[in-house]
Amino acid sequence: MPHYDYLIVGSGLYGTTFAYKAKQAGKKVLVIEKRPHLGGNVYCESIEGINVHKYGAHIFHTNNKEVWDFVNSIVEFNRYTNCPVANYKGELYNLPFNMNTFNRMWPEVHTPIQAKKKIDDQRSEAVAALGGREPQNLAEQALCLVGKDIFYKLIKEYTEKQWGRSCKDLPTFIIKRLPVRMIFDNNYFNDCYQGIPIGGYNKLIEGLLEGVECKTGVNFFNSEYKDWKNYASKLVYTGALDEYFDYKLGKLDWRTVNFKTRVENTPNYQGNAVVNYTSHDELYTRVIEHKHFEMFGQEVYDCPKTVVSEEYSTEYEEGMEPYYPVNDDRNNALAKEYRKLAEKEEGVIFGGRLGQYRYFDMAPVIEQVLNIENI
Template sequence: MHFAIVGAGFTGAVLANELAKAGHNVTVYEIRPHVAGNCYSERDEKTGILLHKYGPHIFHTDNEEVWNYVNQFTDFMPYVNRVKTTSQGNVYSLPINLLTINQYFGKTLSPKEANDFIKSLADGEIDEPQTFEEQAMKFVGKDLYEAFFKGYTLKQWGRSPKELPASILKRLPVRFNYDDNYFNHKYQGMPKNGYTPIVERLLDHANITLHLNTPFSSENKVSVDHVFYTGPIDAWFNYNAGRLGYRTLDFVREDHEGDYQGCAVMNYADEKVPYTRISEHKHFSPWEEQERTVIFKEYSRKCEEGDIPYYPIRLVNEKTMLNAYIGKAKKEKNVSFMGRLGTYRYLDMDVTIAEALDASRKTLDCVNKNKPIPVFFVNPL
């Protein structure tokens, strides 16, 4: 068969590779001048530092299949994400751990004492949290919520935590030990030469044709048997039910000598600081030595036409609109909607890859059994 894939991020690249290996012809359309989507990385011409152009991406997963899969295409280096945050004039470790608690409250609590202490601060009257604020108050109480979550959330989402659903703060990682590893996953690491070479290798197959700087059009659809679309689902329908809400990011670069902040990521929890965090990219490649350094101050704002969408908002009105687009999508013929934008969900890289592998297996099974390929491989709601 001849498949078209719209988008050359991880979803499109993994799917293209699996279908091509099975003997099918695949044409990939990418509107940007490069592959790898928001995971795109490149060497800085001025400093030689490996930059994550669209913000930091750290690979972490408990999925052994996904970990083994990505390790086929590059060497992964050991990397532990240790995030710091500046709040109220002090620097703390995130996620909240025993050091954070003792430092913030000026105490020397043991794990059990800290656990009991945080329980005494938590708002026990909140039974089923409905909002982000209630979720935080229920688990850590007013002081830690205001120090580490309230201001940052206002900047990141542009809304009061009282308006945001509790699901955004799905679970609150609070550790009653001194573990400052940001992630709990079994497998963590950084690709030695960045993410771009992984995607380039995935797309390097005789059965794959790649078109960069090329939007997908209705004429392209006529010439193929099936389309896998990883772009914004509302864009496919020309936004005829409205634009789904996203947050986008602006990055302001600064060049410095030596070491600017001593860590890869420093969050800024205070609302009065306009940016949410500073990323110092040479710290994402600690096996390399760089005399100079590059930092990016990160600003979050509402995504407008022409901006790159990062975080789906998924509030009530967006979910209502999404339902309308799901209904329209299910009436389409020979089109599947996939990935972060195609299903309007925030996805980590490992989940993106796992879903693409699963979709490829289901697609090949449908082809072999002469059955229709699903419009959605996951429930976008």
């Protein structure tokens, strides 16, 4: 019977980066994945010659040069810069909130001084309406941060679609900070490094797992590997934290996302990779046009068709893919108790978004693994 140094459950970025480091250290590794493909949520599916982000848009960004150099040592990244657009009832606004947004919102606003005065005046109205008390919900918090015009057109209905709840029923901490830039800059991220792997994220996953034994279509809990000590010295677990403990303390809540993907018989459907739809007129939260992640300029038109995905936020139900932890008081307290149990599990490393019940961007997940000593 083969014996591995590490059995890794899940082939997302945490598991695959760990597998890469372990192999570099001369360890014997087995990666098992319940889906029929490797890569977790960064997996790309080729449709009409376009790398389609099957589980939603993934844009790599970081200020950590070590992480950037690491991923580029596996596969070269392109120059993609994330500049999403918001569509409110046909009105188009640049994101994040910047001088282009403010001029579109208020045509008389042309300078940062004018924009700041407009926002400050509306913020003051919202603060005064509270009568000296602190904001009690997301709606009040957002109004105090950016005022009524931005809130009602670009935040309120979009957020309600995301969370399936009224902004008045959502906690303030979800939106404690809103980026407001008094410059004409549509780059969503402030990070020094940003891009997409040339050839898609599958190239990154393939590079990380080169020479590593992998098995797909294997559910850890319904397989012989559940008795992992028969197969490996240590377990790296990146599945759902509560599922590992058979939900003994109760189930953690998640939000999830569904996608409706289609081919359009045009080379350029919306002119941008990401367009957010911020009103309730559309049930989806955003539309992704995948070719814009990797095709630029004339390349867009050399590919005669395009692929778009409508993204729908919904409550998680069994059998769905969990995406976002629900960071309310109940779930935060429950996750804390599960993490205490996890700390007591000898020989088990809990990693990634599911295994830690925390939302992470891609770069911090990789950084976590790179910082582990003595793998």
